[in-house]
Amino acid sequence: MTTTSETITLTTAQAIIRWLSNQFIEVDGKEMRVCGGGFGIFGHGNVTCLGEALHGVQDELPLYRGQNEQSMGFAAAGYSKQWLRQRFMFCTASAGPGTSNLLTSAALAHANRLPMLLLCGDTFLTRLPDPVLQQMENYNDPTFGVNDAFKPVVRYWDRICHPAQILQSLPNALATMLDPADCGPAFLGLPQDVQGWTYDYPTVFFEKKVHRIRRQSPDESEIADAVALLKSAQRPMIIAGGGVQYSRATAELTAFAEAHQIPVVETIAGRANMLDTHPLNIGPIGVTGSDSANAIAEKADVILAVGTRLQDFTTGSWTAFAKDAKFVSVNAARHDAGKHMSLPVVGDAKMSLAALAHALDYDTPSEWVTFAKAERTKWVSYVADNVAYGNRPNSYAQAIGVVNKLCDSRDRVVAAAGGLPAEVTANWRTLDIGTVDVEFGFSCMGYEISGAWGARIAQAEREPDRDTITFCGDGSYMMMNSDIYSSVLSQKKMIVLVLDNGGFAVINKLQNNTGNESFNNLLADCPTIAEPFAVDFEAHAAAMGAATERVANPAELEDAFKRAKASDKTYVIVMDVDPYDGWTTEGHAWWEVGTPHITDDENVRKAHVDWESSRSKQRRGV
Secondary structure, three states: OOEOOOEEEEEHHHHHHHHHOOEEEEEOOEEEEOEEEEEEOOOOOOOOOHHHHHHOOOOOOOEEEOOOHHHHHHHHHHHHHHOOOOOEEEEEEOOOHHHHOOHHHHHHHHHOOOOEEEEEEEOOOOOOOOOOOOOOOOOOOOOOOHHHHHHHHOOEEEEOOOHHHHHHHHHHHHHHHOOOOOOOEEEEEEEHHHHHOEEEEEHHHHOOEEEOOOOOOOOHHHHHHHHHHHHOOOOEEEEEOHHHHHOOOHHHHHHHHHHHOOOEEEOOOOOOOOOOOOOOEEEEOOOOOOHHHHHHHOOOOEEEEEOOOOOHHHHOOOOOOOOOOEEEEEEOOHHHHOHHHOEEEEOOHHHHHHHHHHHOOOOOOHHHHHHHHHHHHHHHHHHHHHHOOOOOOOOHHHHHHHHHHHOOOOOEEEEEOOOHHHHHHHHOOOOOOOOEEEEOOOOOOOHHHHHHHHHHHHHHHHOOOOOEEEEEEHHHHHHOOOHHHHHHHHOOOOEEEEEEOOEOHHHHHHHHHOOOOOOOOEHHHOOOOOOOOOOOHHHHHHHOOOEEEEEOOHHHHHHHHHHHHHOOOOEEEEEEOOOOOOOOOOOOOOOOOOOOOOOOOHHHHHHHHHHHHHHHHOOOOO
16 A cells, blocks of 8 residues: 555555545534445455455444345345434445345335445456356447446446546435435445556545535525415315434424424324324324324315325325315425425425424414314224234234333334235334334335344444334245344344234235235135145244244233343244234225226126226326
8 A cells, every 4th residue: 555645545445445434424413424334245246355445444334244135225224214314334245146136125225215325346347357257248238237227226326437436426425325305325336356456546535524414495485485375274284204304303393283283194204203192193194094194184275295205105196185285395305395286395394394483373273173183082092992902813903002012112113015014004103203114115025124123233323222123024024034143143132023924915905905816915825835834933033043932912922022122132023913804994095006997807897996986086296
């Protein structure tokens, strides 16, 4: 290594890692590295150069060895969520299948607007040894390869073709990841030869830098327009999305709602924006929502949407609202602020709520607030009955109720895909702000365990005496479970509830609800399975080093959960649940799915007609 007062000679890989280790951010008055470390599986595309560079900074940038590249990406997403996008992890994978395994997790981060840095091996820039092992050859464009597939699922993409490029690419990638309006994964393709090439980098490039996440002030005219519309409201409502938490604006949201007595509903990503007991918290909205939130949504005349991209599970595929309802959308991203002819307020949620509060002189009509609270009271009673157990089949809701009753208020709850996001969203009663992670942006099965591992790594840095608890169906467990082993190896304890209903029961429910016969979802209904049998999830998890036990019912689950809380290692509890009975049947808005327009099956035909009957309520917009 050659060093002068102005330059230092490093390989490309060494320079990337040295730069990352000197980037900081201030969180709650404390400076820390903006990159918390990484997840890595080495191969010929990253072990010799990037691996060499990482070896020397193990204390500054700890590297967690994953078991699967996709699960590494999920863990990085869970980490970023726990840190409210203020910090991120990198993922490094070898050229070829190691890198392509990260595509799904990059898409998850993109859909959820989460920062993640992907440092991925690439084929040799010189092409001297081509074609190499695991190279995907394109006969007509030799520059086009597997790594180009990441372009639709990341916010920033670059292939490093010369060591000097990182002087520009690294700051741009980090700026993207920290930009509230453009936040998402950044991808750097690292050709195997370029990783080891050297360059005389300016030493100033590696000086410590403290970053801040931009807070964009809203435009005064947009605030004025929003205030004028809100003043006209007879039945206002606030939709609180995940952006409220990322802006650290939960206190401002509550204060604004209280000052004007405006009822608040939460999106899936916005769960835990308000405490369950707050009188203005009317419940979760949408397809997996509550009767209470959906009841006021269909009557509201002015809707203030804060920090939400208004996806179809929030809007009931745009049938949840009156056709003449007016929207004000507060969002840092212009793309999200203008959806469905909303009056946009492009800006930071915290600053925008403060500006609205300063300018708005308004009191919500008392009869509207009384109506909203009464609907909420009815929903609370329904949930209390729904999670109760006794002489009824085991259900997701009952397991959720047990955990909700016994967990610490600051424990983090994780769920993803399948039936559990709907059940957690509808039945979980928030005990503290920012304690729920329901991954439903890309709805990825497998996130439950991997995302919880990443969340636990972050939680251990912030609140080490709390637990990360994840609800996982048997289908998701079979799809991706190896980070139980990762959590044991890294001593990052999780509590995993495996709720076994014998297959993909929620999709079987959708299949049945659209008039179709059960087919290829529950194991018992798969024609290619000769003899279904139950997986011994308890033994499987124990083989990966976890403490495990199986319970027969929610009463036994109570005692098992107490043992899991007292344990110092990852604890897996298995309980069978009924695939047909026990679902949350109330609270659902319409959801658009494609059903056959013609069929010889009379049940499917009738279901299609019934399903389409709600389309008349669908709003039209862009």
